[in-house]
Amino acid sequence: MVMKMEKIKKKLNGSNVLIGMLTVQVIATGLQLLSKVILSHGTFVFALTTYRHVVATLCIAPFALLWERESLKKVTWSIFFWLFMIALTGIIMAMGLFYYGLKDTTATYATNFLNLIPIVTFIFSTVLGMERLRLKTKIGKIKLLGAMLCLAGALTITLYKGKVFYISHNHKHQNISKANENVVRGTIFLMCSCMSYACWFLIQAKVSKVFPYKYSATFIVSMIATVQGAIVGVCIDRRKASWKLGFNLQLITIFYSGALATAATFCFISWTVTKKGPTYPSMFNPLALIFVTIAEAVLLGQEMSIGSLLGMFLIIVGLYSFLRAKTQELTQIGLPNPGDAEAPPPPENGIITRTKNMELPILALENARFLPTPVEVAPAPIEKQEDKDEEKQSI
Template sequence: MGYLDGKWAPLIMITVINTINGMVNALIKKVLDGGINHMVIATYRLGISTLFLLPIAYFWERKTRPKLTTSISCQHFFSALFGYTSATLATAFWGTLPALTFIMALIFGSWMLIQAKINVSYPCPYSSTVILSVFGTLQCAILSFIKTRHVEDWILGDKLTIFTVIIAGVIGQGMCTVGISWCIKQRGPVFTAAFSPVTLMSATVFDFVILHRMIYVGR
């Protein structure tokens, strides 16, 4: 990767990724405030990520992709469960449980550790992200149908919602997950997780400056 192979590359990469994730999260929060079901948004987001990365993974890694064994599939399943589905469920109760921040940290930390193991057994970031997105899509879709069976909940009515879902799927879910996997491979899960506060700062600034929402500290 040329210059990006240097020691500063993971730092720059993870900072940019978390900044982007913060902005995407702020957009998603605005859409959710409009009444869209959070599980529906998650399902669309993961589905779009799958469709976007599938051709890239197929052609880019077809000569280097190892065999997908049962063990590797299980790792991807639990990685999707901890990294995508559980986090999506937790956000539904954001602000209602005092210990939720700690729970989210445990979920994110577990995902980092599983992802570090996947990087060793299945060192193909694009294909790995596609598999994660497929499992995440199925998990979120099943939970969505259990929670709500109204067809209108799956209809994205306004342009902002459609734009947000596409951006969240292609960039926030697809490319950022590939980048995070690369950072974990280069510097490990502890280094990668240490930059998580950048996401919060980015979301706060974007929320206030671009979306013109008020910032509240405490009660």
């Protein structure tokens, strides 16, 4: 009976993680659809970005101030500079460009590019010497194949359309030439967004080594992003109408994106990483693409094409292949080498570092921040031989 109860508890724990990750993808789906609707109705991109991170800052602040209050005193000018760069590359550039691309295309089309971020990050890290291809190994070949499939899928979606069909009868006929012009411009925005996200992850890898405090870092980055977004937005558009908020879908989207898509999602993913490892959340990202495709076609009456479905399939297969190979590679690197005569000496500061996964998608932050700190066990005192001899003589 006890064994059965333990098995049930294990299954429930596993299902909790699964439900959490499905919830993250549902939240991401809602964010893409809401953002697409309000951007299509003229919402200013940087007003949305600024207000979103005001809400995110307020939501993350209690966690940073209660649990990591002392870490805020460790912020030096050097750390502040790198946090500033994280906000600039990952929010102002990457998120801003993504919103502009989403505005000119569709939610499904834009979400396809989000799944290319791990591949672009892998390419950048390889060029910079932070990652090795390992083409002589099976894992290296699978990673390369997965990257090629993702790129092939992106090219298929961009260049090939094929037969068009609709699931819902509520579709709207648009000017084809204008739509094509918007798609080309939106594709450029989305490609630049992917490259900005890749730079964002590379910078985060550096920052996590010097400031490994997830809540404090997110709190500071959100504040910096709020100021940056306001400054850039005012430089682009100073009209009061662009910054005005009303009790409408725009306000709902701002609170939804700040509280759920940023703060709640961050907590869900950090909890999942501690339970299942850093790559586990990445495996669920293609589900958002499927959810967005179905929801956009049914609710918004968006057209679907053979080319988009084929490209979507190639991206999902390529991404899963790449992430699976990357997981196996990290596992192999983490295992001790039985051929080594001596174990490597511990670091001087006593902190055991973890292998960094550079290919996590946008929502999965640095895995080193979420992994529990190993507990140091004090070595047993060594008895001297002279003490033992004295004890024997006394006996």
